[in-house]
Amino acid sequence: MNALKKINLCIMFGGSSSEYEVSLLSAYNVIKAVDTEKYNLSKIGVTRSGVFYLYSGSDECIKNDTWQTQSVQKLCVRLDGGGFFTENGEKVPCDVVFPVMHGEYCEDGKLQGLFDMCGIKYVGCGVTASAASMNKYLTKLVAENWNVPVARYVHLKRRRIENHLPLVISEINSAFEYPVFVKPVSAGSSVGAYKADDERELISALHGAVKIGGEVLVEEYIKAKEIEVAVCGNDEPTASVCGEINPGAEFYDYDTKYKNDTASYYIPARIPDDISKRVREYAVRVFRALGCRGLSRVDFFVQDNGNIVFNEINTLPGFTNISMYPTLMNDMGMTTPEIIDELVRLALE
Ligand SMILES: Nc1ncnc2c1ncn2[C@@H]1O[C@H](COP(=O)(O)OP(=O)(O)O)[C@@H](O)[C@H]1O
Ligand SMILES: [Mg+2]
Structure with missing residues (x-):
């Protein structure tokens, strides 16, 4: 044989x-x-x-x-x-x-x-979905259009920040309370992301974030649990249970993600069942709206009052020892070799 x-x-x-x-x-x-x-x-x-x-x-x-x-x-x-x-x-x-x-x-x-x-x-998303998902400004536009709530934001390009800083600052001051959150439109692993507690920190955060790619988002600061969902599939994607990350730091920055040992992880997330159901539904909705394929990890904030805020999507999520995507899929009963089998099957479909 x-x-x-x-x-x-x-x-x-x-x-x-x-x-x-x-x-x-x-x-x-x-x-x-x-x-x-x-x-x-x-x-x-x-x-x-x-x-x-x-x-x-x-x-x-x-x-x-x-x-x-x-x-x-x-x-x-x-x-x-x-x-x-x-x-x-x-x-x-x-x-x-x-x-x-x-x-x-x-x-x-x-x-x-x-x-x-x-x-x-x-394996994974095609050109358009990958490009749109990497761009946090575009993702927000798509999510909003599909009635998935996002944090209030201002989108800024390098020239505006460099040439009209006083105007930019006064716009942000009138639109938001401090703290605010500042991050590059296209980056990952929290590179170039800052929490700014006052105007002085805002200015230095804008200068820091704009170095990475030249486009910046300033967002309202969301005090919340960080909730992540693993989505898998092509035309009929399914969502995992919700995972929760407590960074044990001011926010989930690069060092907390990969170097320090302060973060704790909860699977399933410590949120009520009805909220979890809605988060999973939003995760699939964002995945579909962006035209994703194969896999993505969709990240949210869930506030104590039950507010759900979509934060970002990662089309090639981490597979490190502490990464949520494989851990969530493992929790759904799939071993890591089985995740690979499924992703390869979806790529060849
Ligand atoms: N609007 C916000 N309010 C509070 N914290 C935020 C906000 N946006 C991002 N963060 C924090 O910064 C981290 C990194 O931001 P994120 O948008 O996920 O970018 P990255 O692609 O770098 O992971 C998040 O995991 C969260 O801890
Ligand atoms: Mg993130």
Whole structure:
């Protein structure tokens, strides 16, 4: 009897965003969970400067970021549907790519555009949904249009901040009470995000946030529980239970996410059942509204009075040891190898 044909799966890691290191940790976990009885696994590393390599060294060297000193072969892509090739012309067998990469160039549709041009199938959202989901201003517009509540906000571009700062400040002062929350329109892992308690902090936050991509959101500060939902599927997406993060810090900043040990996690979230049901319904609504595919993690605030506020969506959520997406899916009864099977199945559908 013939053995079942293995699927050629390429896991991609690294990338030129500020979340390079997060990607290494995420990819390490995904690689460890790949069932090599079912998949013929190739690993593709992308350096911080954007060079693609076929990697055949140890997984530990991915985790500790020494992979580039190991067995690597430079890769080329062919845009005629040919896919990935090594420099000496060998084709990398690839039925599907799982780009376990976050942030700019990885999660914002640009890499997905490259895959489309190469005729390569991939896990997760396509170009449009990825690009729209990465842009917190566009996501808010879409969510509002689908009657999903968002925090009040002002959207600012670099020129306005640089050339009309006094006007901008007085507009914000009349629209909001302090504290306010300031963040880049397109970033992740809380890079460039600030809570501003007064005008002085607001000015420094605007200067900090605008450095990342040149567009900024100033939002009303939402004092609330942070609730995250894992959504999985293509045309008929389903939502996981709600997870809750208590950062144990002023907010869920980069260090709290990946370095410090102050955050606590609750699954299911400590919110009433009817609120949880509505959050899950909103999560699926946002996923559908943006045209997402495969997976996304949809993040909310839930206030003590039961108010639900959609915050953001992540089309390539983290898969680190403490990441919510795999943890929530595990809680739904799926092991991490089963999550990979399902994501690959959805990519090939
Ligand atoms: N309007 C807000 N009010 C209070 N805290 C906020 C607000 N927006 C963001 N935060 C805090 O900042 C963190 C990062 O912001 P988020 O919008 O999720 O961006 P990122 O894509 O960097 O994760 C959130 O997890 C939350 O702790
Ligand atoms: Mg976030």
